[in-house]
Amino acid sequence: MDRNKMSYRVSQFLIFAGPATLLFVGTVIVPLIYGFYLTFTSWDGVSKNKPIVGLDNYVAAFADKIYWQSMGRTIFYSVFSVIFINILAFALAYLVTMEVTVRQKDKNGKKTVMNRGIWGQNFFRAGFFVPNLIGGIVLGYVWQFVFKRALVSLGNAITQGNVPSLLATSGGAMFCLILVSVWQYAGYMMLIYVAGFMSVPEDLKEAALIDGCTPAQAMKNVTIPLMRSSFVQCLFLSITRCFVIYDVNLSLTDGDPFGSSVLAAMHVYNQAFTYKNYGLGQAEALILFVVCAIIGITQVYIGKKGEVAA
Amino acid sequence: MKNMKKVFALGLTVAMTASMLAGCGGSTSTESAGTGSSAATESAAAASGDGASITIYNSKMEIQTQLEDAAKAYKDATGVSVEVFMQNDTVASDLATAYASGSPYTINMVDAKDIYSMAEEHALDLSGEKWIGDTTEAISIGDKVYGFPVCVEARGLIYNADAIKNITGEDFDPTQYKTLDSFKELIDKLKAGGMETPTGVMMEDWSLGAHYLAMVYEEREDTDAFLASLNDGSASIADDAKFTSLMDTFDVLKENNYASADPISADREVTEQKLAQGEIAFMFGGNWDWSVLSAYEPTENMGMMPVPQNTDDGTNEKLVGGGSKYFFIDSSDNTSADQQQAAKDFLNWLVYDEAGQAVLVNDCALVPAFSNITLDVSDPLGASVKSYADSGSLVANYNYLPDDHYSVLGGQAFQKYLAGQSDRAGFATEIDDYWKAATLSAH
Numbered sequence: 181m182d183r184n185k186m187s188y189r190v191s192q193f194l195i196f197a198g199p200a201t202l203l204f205v206g207t208v209i210v211p212l213i214y215g216f217y218l219t220f221t222s223w224d225g226v227s228k229n230k231p232i233v234g235l236d237n238y239v240a241a242f243a244d245k246i247y248w249q250s251m252g253r254t255i256f257y258s259v260f261s262v263i264f265i266n267i268l269a270f271a272l273a274y275l276v277t278m279e280v281t282v283r284q285k286d287k288n289g290k291k292t293v294m295n296r297g298i299w300g301q302n303f304f305r306a307g308f309f310v311p312n313l314i315g316g317i318v319l320g321y322v323w324q325f326v327f328k329r330a331l332v333s334l335g336n337a338i339t340q341g342n343v344p345s346l347l348a349t350s351g352g353a354m355f356c357l358i359l360v361s362v363w364q365y366a367g368y369m370m371l372i373y374v375a376g377f378m379s380v381p382e383d384l385k386e387a388a389l390i391d392g393c394t395p396a397q398a399m400k401n402v403t404i405p406l407m408r409s410s411f412v413q414c415l416f417l418s419i420t421r422c423f424v425i426y427d428v429n430l431s432l433t434d435g436d437p438f439g440s441s442v443l444a445a446m447h448v449y450n451q452a453f454t455y456k457n458y459g460l461g462q463a464e465a466l467i468l469f470v471v472c473a474i475i476g477i478t479q480v481y482i483g484k485k486g487e488v489a490a
Numbered sequence: 491m492k493n494m495k496k497v498f499a500l501g502l503t504v505a506m507t508a509s510m511l512a513g514c515g516g517s518t519s520t521e522s523a524g525t526g527s528s529a530a531t532e533s534a535a536a537a538s539g540d541g542a543s544i545t546i547y548n549s550k551m552e553i554q555t556q557l558e559d560a561a562k563a564y565k566d567a568t569g570v571s572v573e574v575f576m577q578n579d580t581v582a583s584d585l586a587t588a589y590a591s592g593s594p595y596t597i598n599m600v601d602a603k604d605i606y607s608m609a610e611e612h613a614l615d616l617s618g619e620k621w622i623g624d625t626t627e628a629i630s631i632g633d634k635v636y637g638f639p640v641c642v643e644a645r646g647l648i649y650n651a652d653a654i655k656n657i658t659g660e661d662f663d664p665t666q667y668k669t670l671d672s673f674k675e676l677i678d679k680l681k682a683g684g685m686e687t688p689t690g691v692m693m694e695d696w697s698l699g700a701h702y703l704a705m706v707y708e709e710r711e712d713t714d715a716f717l718a719s720l721n722d723g724s725a726s727i728a729d730d731a732k733f734t735s736l737m738d739t740f741d742v743l744k745e746n747n748y749a750s751a752d753p754i755s756a757d758r759e760v761t762e763q764k765l766a767q768g769e770i771a772f773m774f775g776g777n778w779d780w781s782v783l784s785a786y787e788p789t790e791n792m793g794m795m796p797v798p799q800n801t802d803d804g805t806n807e808k809l810v811g812g813g814s815k816y817f818f819i820d821s822s823d824n825t826s827a828d829q830q831q832a833a834k835d836f837l838n839w840l841v842y843d844e845a846g847q848a849v850l851v852n853d854c855a856l857v858p859a860f861s862n863i864t865l866d867v868s869d870p871l872g873a874s875v876k877s878y879a880d881s882g883s884l885v886a887n888y889n890y891l892p893d894d895h896y897s898v899l900g901g902q903a904f905q906k907y908l909a910g911q912s913d914r915a916g917f918a919t920e921i922d923d924y925w926k927a928a929t930l931s932a933h
Contacts, residue, residue, distance in 0.1 A: 224582075224607065225582055225583065225586040226582060226585050226586050226589055226607075226608055226611075226612070227608075227611055228611050228612075229611075328755055328757075332755070342751040342752060343752075344751065344752035344754075344755065345752060345754075345755040347754075347755070348752050348753075348754035348755045348909075349754075435897075435901065436693070436695075436754065436901070436905070437693075437754040437905055437909065438901065438902045438905045438906050438909075438911070439897065439898075439901050439902040450894075450897065452583075453579070453580050453582050453583040453586070454580055454582070454893060454894070454897070455892075455893040455894045456582055456607070456893055458586075
């Protein structure tokens, strides 16, 4: 059998990648192309007719003030969420991989020195990851209860007055969204950072310490550069997730108050299904996709460029 | 041999891709209806033995279990199996999914506005049906009848008569409080008697926008003409007497709101709990609110009254409402003639069979839209609505507001007014601006 023959390579490809490729084409590529086609129609979502309107939807999308306001809000939300998610995730990952030096006597009375993780590390790892396992909708309702009822009751009891709910002010609603997202995603990103910490060879760190680095310098000059790929991954994941967030937005704030917490994905959904401008909604979704893709790819490109290997 | 394999693999790939394309492609082609595993075709196949089999899309979540029970009873009585599907997204997106996959529901429960936007393409003409003679709420477009009214619903002020009586010591008679002046006196009396905040205002955008603000348009002779004048800028809502009188009343509700310190946190659940338990005495709402109120062990002496206003146009003696939620029967090729007939029979069963009537009135606690149904409505809010409906004291719903009206004006503008972040002039400007930019629906 000639392994270089085209037919052999094609059949090998079909056997191993065929099913996955088919699924990917069927569930992602085809809908994407079909959706792209729909942006040129004034379809309402249910009608049998899909009248072609050319670029009208894109013109309308660029003129849709509320859409761009929601886009601005999404960028604001994403910037703060991404920063806090990654700071917290990195800190947590550091804490759950941290090793402390323990001096103890073994049963023969001999003194030994050993490094080991702090007590309960695995429990904490699991605990921080759990929020990520709860679906966004449930999580939103749980936190809504916390912000609307629990914190308000607590505040009223302490101050003996009327404490307004955080969700009732426009700034407060955005703050709650960011807080809940950080809580939700930090555990997931933590796992990636943990893997990053573990992949840095011990001997390099030891060498740095022996050469006179302080632990902080070793972290800055050895560990973090070697973990660059973890940062690239975490940033990419958190940016793309934040940009298209919908579930938490829906269940936690539903855009209230005064429509001040409507993020881009929610506006797109409303445009397509509530206001029945399916074509326009699809066009706005496509713009959101392009913005998200550009930011994500740029970030990965810049991040990858400076990656170093141990 | 090798070639055979290659051909086979390629053929398989092409076939699978093609079937996917067909599945995702236009819902109009009859081929795709065949390849998709459509509920309609499956149920048609299952139906071959034992009568037809139909599906119902239910967009009134609170009656889901009741409808499922009714479906069982209907199957036992007639042999026709009925499957009830509950709404799990907006009506438009659920139906879009059903139509795009080539498996529409046989009977679809939608809002009146959806009938106007969808019926001509998707709904069966029901002109020949008997029940049309027994209702005034059916929806027709041109000379064709498309919408079967599921129930009558109306908006107004919900009161807790027991809570009022506890303070005033007298039986509450809502007909004495038609004007805002008399209503204010009552509010003052309640406050003096120890109920510091006698009213509640729900912050939900649909309540403020689609239900309260909409009354400004509805309580007049010619709503279309009024909206047209707002649209072309020849009228301003700030100068409108109806806007003034309704907003004067709203101000009283707002000032005496139990949540006046933080009105945006006063959501439906909490507000209705307070009303049910008599902590507050009045709330703007509709008879659909009974499904929530009844969860909080309310006193029986509740009811609905017109929104008090200082006006002499008679609207302060009427509730606002009418037919609500409509059934239409799918007319596409995916629904067979047998299924369409079975669906028509089911609607007739609801109106003319005693068991069907009992489903509507007793089980689902709906106010029937049919004059031949004489069963008593059990819930007190429904009973109020029925008495107003029977005496012709309902101001009709206006069903042609733009789809974004409730979220833009209700959610953004009205909520700001409620929270004290804009004054009435500012609110009026936002309404004017909205209507100037809006596209009025042709009808």
